[in-house]
Amino acid sequence: MQSTLLSAYGEARLPRYTSYPTAPLFSAAVDENVYAGWLSTLSPGEPVSLYLHVPFCRSMCWYCGCNTTISARDEPIASYLDVLRREIEMVASRIGRRQPVKHVHFGGGTPTIMKPAQFIALVHLLRDRFDIVDDAELAIEIDPRTITREMLAAMRGSGINRASLGVQTFDWKVQQSINRIQSLECTAETVAALRRVGIKRINFDLIYGLPNQTVQSCVETVTTALTMKPDRLAVFGYAHVPDVKKHQRLIDAKVLPDSATRVEQTVAIADALVAAGYRQIGLDCFALPNDELGVAQAARRLRRNFQGYTSDNCEALIGFGASAIGKTKSGYVQNEAVIGNYSTRISAGRLATARGYRLTTEDRGRAAIIERLMCDFEANLTEICARYGLDHAELTDGNERLSRAFDEGLAEMDGNILRVQSKHRFLVRVVAAAFDSYLERSPRTHSKAV
Incomplete structure (x- = not known):
C-alpha cells in the first residue's frame, strides 16, 4: 500500500x-x-x-x-x-x-x-x-x-x-x-x-x-x-x-x-x-x-x-541581495531578482522590494497548521484554530484533499490532532496541501511530491 x-x-x-x-x-x-x-x-x-x-x-x-x-x-x-x-x-x-x-x-x-x-x-x-x-x-x-x-x-x-x-x-x-x-x-x-x-x-x-x-x-x-x-x-x-x-x-x-x-x-x-x-x-x-x-x-x-x-x-x-526573500509578522517580501534592476534600485536610494504578500489572519492559521504538519507530522487543529480565530469546520468540512488523505490512510484524526501516518511521512506535503487555499493557482511551478 x-x-x-x-x-x-x-x-x-x-x-x-x-x-x-x-x-x-x-x-x-x-x-x-x-x-x-x-x-x-x-x-x-x-x-x-x-x-x-x-x-x-x-x-x-x-x-x-x-x-x-x-x-x-x-x-x-x-x-x-x-x-x-x-x-x-x-x-x-x-x-x-x-x-x-x-x-x-x-x-x-x-x-x-x-x-x-x-x-x-x-x-x-x-x-x-x-x-x-x-x-x-x-x-x-x-x-x-x-x-x-x-x-x-x-x-x-x-x-x-x-x-x-x-x-x-x-x-x-x-x-x-x-x-x-x-x-x-x-x-x-x-x-x-x-x-x-x-x-x-x-x-x-x-x-x-x-x-x-x-x-x-x-x-x-x-x-x-x-x-x-x-x-x-x-x-x-x-x-x-x-x-x-x-x-x-x-x-x-x-x-x-x-x-x-x-x-x-x-x-x-x-x-x-x-x-x-x-x-x-x-x-x-x-x-x-x-x-x-x-x-x-x-x-x-x-x-x-x-x-x-x-x-x-x-x-x-x-x-x-538580488532575489532574497524576507518575512515579518505582517508578510513576505522579495527583492528584485535581476542583478541590474536590484542595483539600480539600491543605487537610487530605494529599497529593492519588488513584490511580496500581506498575510491575513486566515493565512497565519493555515500556515501554522502546514508548518506543524511539515515539522511534527501532526497538528492540533482545535488549538491552532482557537489561536487564530478560525472555524475548524470551515477548514475541514467538504475539504476534498483532506477527505482523500483520510480515505487512503495517509492521515487520521486522533481527537483534536490531525496526524500523518508515520509510514507515509514522505507524502506529508499531500496532507499539508489540504490546507493550502491557493494551490490550484500555480501547480506547475512546484516540484514533484516525491
Whole structure:
C-alpha cells in the first residue's frame, strides 16, 4: 500500500512549504513603501534572522534551481558587494537601531566566491549595523571545488560556525550528467580543513532523482558521506523545470529516474541514514541526535523557512541581495531578482522590494497548521484554530484533499490532532496541501511530491 501511494503521488506537483502562502502568490502590491513600514514596526528587543544572497558561481551546475549568474571575473562580484553593503546600511537605517540577530545565513550561488577581505568587511558591517548576539549561528554555503585556505581562515575569524557543503552525489557518471565533477578527495579535504580551523558544525546537501542516478548509487553516496560524519544531511529531490530554468535543458530527460525509482531512492537514502544513527527531521533532513535540529524536533520547536528545516525561532527574517526573500509578522517580501534592476534600485536610494504578500489572519492559521504538519507530522487543529480565530469546520468540512488523505490512510484524526501516518511521512506535503487555499493557482511551478 505504501509503495502504491508513493508511486500514485509521484507526479503530483506540490510546494515544499518553506512558506505559506508560497512565492508564486507574491505580487507587486507589496512594494518598498510597505516593506519600510513593516521594518519600522519591529520590536526593539525582538531578535531577527538575516539572509544574504550572493548570486554568482564560477560554473553552472545543470540541475541548479537557484538564482545565480556565472562569472569568471571578480569585478562583477565586487560591484555587487558594494551594492549589497549599501542595502544593508539602508535597511538598518529604516529599522533605526541595532536590531538583535540570532541567525545569519550566507547563500547563493556560491557566497565563498568573495575574496577573503571582502567577506571580512561584509561581516564587520553586519556587526556594526546589527547586534549579532554572542551565541548566534553564522552559517555559509560552500562549493568544495573553489574554497581556498585563505577564505576558510576568513570565515573562522569572522565567526562562521556552520558550513553547508554542496555534495549532491559521489557517482562520477551522475556528476558528468549534471556538469558538476567533485571528487571524494575534494569534499573530504574541505571537511577536514573546516574542522582544523574550528568550524565543527557541518551539513551536506544530497540530491536524488538526478540523471543516470540509481538506487544503488544513492546508497553508495550516503555510505561515502557517512565516512566524513556530517552533523546534518539535507536530501532533496531534483526538480526538473526546464521551462523555468533554461540550463536544465542540457540534462537529457530520457535518463531521469521515473517516479517509482525516485520513490525507491528517497526511501533507500532515509533507511541508510536512520540505520546509521541519524534522526529523520521532517520530510527531507537528517541530523545527529545532539544536533540543534534533533534537539528542536524532540522539543517540538522545529521550524521551517526558506532555508528548509531550522531551529531558528525568529519571527522576522531580513533578506539582502538580488532575489532574497524576507518575512515579518505582517508578510513576505522579495527583492528584485535581476542583478541590474536590484542595483539600480539600491543605487537610487530605494529599497529593492519588488513584490511580496500581506498575510491575513486566515493565512497565519493555515500556515501554522502546514508548518506543524511539515515539522511534527501532526497538528492540533482545535488549538491552532482557537489561536487564530478560525472555524475548524470551515477548514475541514467538504475539504476534498483532506477527505482523500483520510480515505487512503495517509492521515487520521486522533481527537483534536490531525496526524500523518508515520509510514507515509514522505507524502506529508499531500496532507499539508489540504490546507493550502491557493494551490490550484500555480501547480506547475512546484516540484514533484516525491
